[in-house]
Amino acid sequence: MQRKIRNMEEFAAISGISRPTVSKYFNDPESVRVSTRKKIEAALEEYDYHPNVFAMNQNRRTTKNIGVVVPNLADPFFSEIGRRVELACIKAGYSPILLSSHGNPDMERDNLNSLKSLKPAGVLLAPFGRLSDKDAVKAFDADIPVVLFDANMHDVGRAFVGTDHFQSVDLMVEYLCRSGEPPCFFEMKNPLNPNANKHRQAYIESMERHGQTPNIYQVSGNGWDFEEIGKAEGDRLLSEGAFKTNTILCSNDRFAIGLLSAAYGLGFNVGHGPECNLRIAGHDDHPFSRFTCPPLTTIAQDYEAIANRSVSTLFALFEKRESPPERQETLFEGRLIMRESA
Incomplete structure (x- = not known):
């Protein structure tokens, strides 16, 4: 033998x-x-x-490991963008280590501490934003370069790559205003993702530019059960006739999916046509949004561009072995996806 x-x-x-x-x-x-x-x-x-590639990496001063930390891999949005970041790392010859913080900001800090022992060349982090331990991320970045993606935290990380949410929400508001009644805005009162706050502010500014009065409906709820909260609270508001117009823009697609379910249960005809009495739209182009009934009108974020730019930005930091004089921020525009729901 x-x-x-x-x-x-x-x-x-x-x-x-x-x-x-x-x-x-x-x-x-x-x-x-x-x-x-x-x-x-x-x-x-x-x-x-x-x-043993892992052992080879550990014997180097800098390794071929790249840490990728996202808030919750159970969310298909982060699964998809995490998958694309992972593939971009592999294509460049690096070994991605994909970690989920499972909706817990404390676990985000623990994930960064765990990555230190693996001596990654750098880390790509989609943070919780205001709930993240800003000092912990800064301390980690002092030793190992960090590039943020999806959600921004000012003055944290060497660079940020994400979506121009003010452009994307304005694009949706403009479409909804010219194609029917102006939209109300439906969201959670205390969202975990900082992009939700940008969506609200962008909605207000866009409505005012179009000469319309913003109508915001905030509901209670905690965690990542967006569909459940959207359904329960949407059912309540629709039953009460609370929405001032027949058009509702949800802060994200998962919230909109819950609202679609509530509308169906109450007998509303959702869509854009003479027989319809409710329009619903979302944001993110969630992987399931095209399979809802009716398919959801939404904004598509450029997953591939965000993933590729995040990876290339991090690699540029390795090659130069120094931080750029100013923190880099790269924003990609969203794209309107018109489907039957609005």
């Missing part, structure tokens, strides 16, 4: 290739001569050797 090779030293000895050359190959296969590379690859196949 062929004996098991336990480490790189044993592989170098049995294959007749020097240990420094083998190490150089695993760091960058293109850095060794073609003839040597072929010899190493043939030996890898013959002896079925797979190096």
Whole structure:
């Protein structure tokens, strides 16, 4: 039986290739001569050797690990954007370590502490915003570069990449005003995600620019059960006839999905047509929004552009090995997705 090779030293000895050359190959296969590379690859196949990449990383001053921390992977929005960030890291030859804070700001701090022991080259963080431990993120960033994405925290991290929410909400308000009654705004009173506050302020400013009176409906609720809260509170407000117009813009798609369910249960005809008596729209282009009944009108964020720019911005920090003179902020425009719900 062929004996098991336990480490790189044993592989170098049995294959007749020097240990420094083998190490150089695993760091960058293109850095060794073609003839040597072929010899190493043939030996890898013959002896079925797979190096411990994690151990190799830990022996370096800087590793090929990239930490990716999101608020809640159970939320399909963060699953999708986290997936795209992960793929962008892999494409660039790095090993992403994707962690969820499970809706708990304290766990966000714990995730950063855990990542320190893995010596990542950098971290991509989608923070909770005002609920995040700002000092902890700053202290981490002093040693390991941090690029924020999705939600911004001013003066934290080397850079931020996200959506221009004032542009995107204005785009939706403009469409709803010209295609029917002006929208009311439906949201949670104390949202976890700081983007929700931007959506409210953008709605107010946009309505005033269009000569309309903002109508905001805030409801109680905690955590990430947006659909459940949207359904329960939407049912109550619709039953009371509380909304001043027949058009409702929800702070996010998950909230809108809950409201759609409430409207269905109360017998409302949701959509854009003479037989319809309610219009509902959202924001984010949640992966499920096109499968609701009726499909949800929303704003699509450019997941791919945000993911790619976040990764490339972090890599640029590695290459320069210094922070830019000013904190970089990159915002991508949202895109209106018109579906049957509005």
